Amino acid sequence: EVQLVESGGGLVQPGGSLGLSCVVSGLIFSNYGMIWVRQAPGKGLEWVSYIGISSSTMYYADSVKGRFTISRDDAKNSLYLQMNSLRAEDTAVYYCARDRGGTYSDYWGQGTLVTVSS
């Protein structure tokens, strides 16, 4: 059974930092690109970032470029998202998901909530 489990969410003050993790099991993690997608409370889905196989490429949404960094550790079957200079508008549930050719995602985690507030 494929499982993606996110962790690391919580309450952080504006301007602060937070790191998210996503541990993947049930598939050969190193064979796939991965993405982060977020969903603000009561809002729609927003693609955040992509990382390719062997960390070959990384892409970011304009809204997070320069503040967020995506990374992966294939030895630990883990995906990460380091979030700096956090803003109120970054408040959301953050999902990790397996990427299929940059075009769709077939496995998703359950999400972790990040709240940016003073």
Next chain:
Amino acid sequence: QSALTQPPSASGSPGQSVTISCAGTSSDVGGYNYVSWYQQHPGKAPKLVIYEVNKRPSGVPDRFSGSKSGNTASLTVSGLQAEDEADYYCSSYAGSKNRVFGGGTTLTVL
């Protein structure tokens, strides 16, 4: 990276069919055959129901179908069932591994 345009709501009675539209541009929906659709029940993670415009993942009922014409994609749910009531999001490849999502449509089964 503008969001794709979906109607905020759609509805139908059990057994009926409903179609949800997803309007984009030539830089996303119209430029690639890489439209996907996701179903999301409250408090749950999104679930893939259609990929590459009209392909269904294993386990998704054939009541779900997708299509595309020009810059607009559509998801049709036939033979509506109570469990189909959920939010539905379209998504399109937009180049350089970027993905753009629609604003979501809440489907109500009357």
